[in-house]
Amino acid sequence: MKYKCVVSVLLLFSLFVRAEDIDFNRQIRPILSDKCFFCHGPDETDIKGKLQLHTLEAAMKKLGKKKNRQALIPGDLDKSEMWQRIITDDEDDVMPPLDSHKTLTQKEKDLLKEWIKQGAKYDDHWSYKPIEKQAVSSIDTQLKSVLSKKGLSIAGKAEKRTLIRRLSFDLRGLPPTIQEIDSYLKDTSAKATEKLVDTFLADSHYGERMAAFWLDLVRFADSVGYHGDQVQKVYPYRDYVINAFNKNKKFDDFTREQLAGDLLPNRKDEYLVASCYNRLNMMTQEGGAQPKEYIAKYGADRVRTTTNAWLGSTVGCAECHDHKYDPFLAKDFYAFKAFFADVKQVGRYGGDFPPLAYIKDKENYPKYQKVKAEIDGIKVKLQDAEKTVSDDVSAKWAKEFISASKVKTALSRNGSDMTVNEDQSIFVSGKTPEKDTYEVTLSVDQPSDNILLEVMLNDQIESKSFGQQAANFVLSHVEVLAAGKRVKIKRAKADFTQKGFNIKDTLRSSKDKGWAVHGWEKKNQVNRNALFLLGKKVSGEITIKLHFNSKHKFHQFAYFRVSAQPSTVNQVFEALFKEKNTKKAYLTITHKDYKKLLAKKESLDNTAKSLEYGRAYFLVTESVKPAIVRILPRGNWMDDSGEIVEPAIPEFLGKLKTEGRATRLDLANWIVSKDNPLTSRVFVNRIWALMFGKGLAPITEDVGSQGEPPYYPQIVDNLAHDFRENWDIKKLVKRIVMTSAYQQRSDVSAKMKTEDPFNNLLTHQNSKRLQAEFVRDNALAASGLLNPKIGGRSVKPYQPAGHYSQLNFPKRKYQADMNEKQYRRGIYMHWQRTYLHPMLQAFDAPTREEACARRSISNTPLQALVLLNDPTFNEAAIFMAEKASTFKGDVAAKLSVMFEKTIARQPSQEELSTLHSYYQKELKNYQDKKKEVNDFLSIGMHKTHYKSAEVAALTTVARVILNLHESITVY
């Protein structure tokens, strides 16, 4: 726990540094910040007793009516009221006050006393000071010189096997292969480790490892996070990040491209993909969401993320008030937010969360090209066939199929006039009632089982569309009677239906439903056909009742024809309905290949669609006219009374020299400029944390005064100074891992465990629990199942059924990838913000709803359950065992290889004999248990060929190995 850290460190330094000068930043500022600044800090609006303690000047201000009291007089404990108030017994006067629930420990009091005695020297906060070039360039020298003063030293160099495994995980997130281990062991040259480091840095898996860290900071996820947590299209951004690290893109470019890729000159696809960064905030589609409120949320989210990711600062705290501990003002928060005011967005989204852009999808584009070529080929064939038929022929053909039954009577029940024309069409005129029923009686000679309804247009119709009054119609119900008895209509089809007004609805009487055709739209004012398939053949007198009972009044059509048709018409009309084109319909029936070709084309069209036409879409930043940004009093988005602010960097860090309104590009340029003391320090500290499991300043998300100051500020500044000379990330990483500090042993003596339990002094390396993704990668890689492909779309490994059952809008079902994607690395796992994969969650992966600089590391029974029972880990065990079973050599050799592949070392005699006797026991267990063996070895999609008791027993051992504490720990 952090609180404990602070106390123990103070304790530590009080033991070690007592005789030396007090260091304000390391020893005093944390006390003042924690115990005093809430009431006596930088927040101007909330000062008690007019006293501020964050600068010497403020602390020495003369107070009281007579201006004769001072909180602090350097060197004078008696006259420093601050000290007197700390030691007083008076409950009303004592500081911190009782109701603050804060108290000073004896050690803290001692430190404050010593500090005042020594002259109360203030120092600028370490991370806000300019970065100085260090006199000593070697990190090891810096470290050792501090340690030697304390009579301490760093530990010896780690064994080669330990070191290669450490480097492999730290630089690639994967275990070393046995070949890599062997060649490293063989290489006895002085440069062996450096060569290894260079190899690992050049490995494409390096980019994945580094991306895993960066994606947490920018809260990269596959879903939007709020409410329905719908999927968003972002994977090209992940590829961008992986490639950027692999190509060793300079960190300043990396910064500019993400924050302002859309604003850079020489616009490139790569820059646009990078600009997806500005769109990775959570978003909502919730119906009741107030756009304005969510715009405020999105903006605040960007401030929190950007200031955390690049500045390691908690500017987010200033959303409601000036920062209590650091010099960030509420105004700074909103001015920072204003940089992003030009990002095109809406508060409440629909659809795909626009704007989107696309690039070629590496995987799908070639596939799509193939499909497209096929489609083009078919198109030619189709056109060739169409050329063989003239329009007249097909039109005549279509007509011939229509048999003309005679209309005997036609009447409107509510009194419209009906005229029957020679072609048996019927024109409706005169009075138009609200509702009506048309009754048409036909005399039918041929036994017929289809009724064709043609709804036609005519320039004598008042609406110039379908109805005399309304442009559209709603045919609510259709009945057919033969010899006075109802004939069942089996099915109804139409060549066009308006959404929600299906032709099928005419089979039942209803006021709400019926058949309609968007008749008010110009493009839809064309003749429409419907066909009713009867349950039996009819002939003689047939009555058709067309009911217009809809709540949509006056929605009757005015010009139509009904006819009885033989069975053959069905096929023709199906073709007609489907193709909407008589020629195509004609060909589907008369041409021998045409229908097949059409079907093939349809299926290819669908494939092309599912391949998204070879495109990889992503959320993109589009710059529009900046929205007005106001200071929101107490963060209240409904309060418009606040001052309007322009984009600006936090005031105490300086001022941008731009003409006109500053842009995101200006912000990016400042972030990586030498005027900014934070970025470089924050970044090197985080890379250090990746390699040591802990930052030099341990709270990597906060280098402000409530964070923990670094134990070796000179090392931070050494690295930070050099890093920003060229922003070369690989160089920085190499520099760190090539130190003796990094390469030292990680075991700790009992003495140091007691004296420096958090290893702040770095007298040994730290052991590190693998992060969630690498726990998975380790099992897959060690077993040989890993699919090492770099980049591409997110993948879906096995996940317990029903995990998404609580998701809605829309409801979804998780479909695991049952192909080679199953074995991709964890970094590619589909990241559902509100329902993270249970394995990732168990191993402390953040949901990425919020920027995360430092994952917590827990040790829970759920982790044990995952490693024990998740099919991914069991399948890996099976695969590992199956492979081992084919190795030459005895059982012990097989067990040793499995062990070495996972942990990069050979088992000790005792370990081996433990595994061996366990193997024997399980072998006995599975002997003659065909079903159990089969069940066990059938886990996962991989087909196991050797389903024997031996393989089952080896699998149980592989399970033990993959579950070892050491398997998921880097030493």
Next chain:
Amino acid sequence: MNRRNFIKAAAATGATTSLVNNVQAEAGAKFPNFGPKIKRVIHLYMAGGMSHLETFDNKPVLAKMHGKAMPESFTKGQQLAQLQGQKLMCFGPRFKFKKHGQSGLEVSEAFPHIGSVADDLCIIKSMKNEQINHDPAHTVMNTGGILNGRPSIGSWVNYALGTENDSLPGYVVMSSEGGGQAQPISTRQWNNGFLPGRFQGVKFNSVGDAVYYINNPAGVSRQQQGDMIETLNKMNRLLKSNRNDASINTRMAQYELAYRMQESIPELSDTSQESQTTLDMYGCKPGDGSFASNCLLARRMAERGVRYIQLYHRGWDHHGGLEKGIKSAASYTDQATAALIKDLKQRDMLKDTLIIFGTEFGRTPMSQGSGGRDHHMNCFSSFLCGGGIKGGMSYGESDEFGYGSVKDTVHVRDLHATILHLLGIDHYKLTVRFQGLDVRLTGVEHAHVIKKVLA
């Protein structure tokens, strides 16, 4: 080796010593700060926004105003959800209210069973949230604020007090099947935030395996799983003998705990041995995943020492078809809620259990569409029941339309402070350092323990 031998063997080698630490609270001996009134909390969470106007808050004036315009003095400048920009009309309550028990407490006819235990209830009619949409409103209800990454109350409580059962998680969440339109609920709602991972709420599934990965792989028996863990921990102990790394001990203890959970969780979830009388009282069939089944499971968890239990029932989001919707939601929840109260009482466990029957927000006095109500955060109702709570009373008042709270407003943070108080925790003292701040569940605004509802 049977389970007992396994544990014994583990103990003999010292592997279980760290387990003791594991079940203890992270916060150490600081809590409780004073004598706790209760040992556990069961939160029955009517998710979606249960209308107070149809359940616990009788508003005859609103009934009279039905169909008339809502007075603008109430709504002007106020935040609305889906009613933005629409004409605001009063919508009279859809159910009649009835006085119950000796206390004469009013409960609507939608809840006849809950009415039957009215004398045990303390109905709060002046609840207030600060978020008007489901997702952020839930987040406030669970974590005290809308910032992501904050722990939920169940995590806080376990962090402070630890668990009473070393074979079960201390914080369990369930969400029932059935009940119509269901708003999604994020896992964020039971997240441990910045607290250690073991304080995370564990979601028990209503159907299927109660907990993910609780079953052995196919073809592996319990005996074999035990042997496997025994071998594993033997190997881990060999590692420990070479390394001064306490996390190895913790790891071993977690495997032992996992192994015990593999037995205790299926045992807990199996309600087939419950008597028919009990099943009938709750109105459930074993394994049906219903709210009623979950209530019965909650009792079983309470018996086994689970500290914080949350049962979500979704299906209270009645933008339309309110009357039918409430009837339906009540048909899933009313009988089981009353049954849980009665069952705990007859087992003499109600006295050290707090039951909260609540929701994330209420619904507007104005109609939405022809028969619904919109989200409403200004005022809603919940009830408390059980240890340390005065029964048969109501607390707080809303105005005559049920629009705003006019007396004894209970903000979510006040509810949190009160829950912690009943558990013996001073909410000001339950803090954890995060991002440089001493963060509290109850936030930076002042929160008040609702003294008047305490017995």
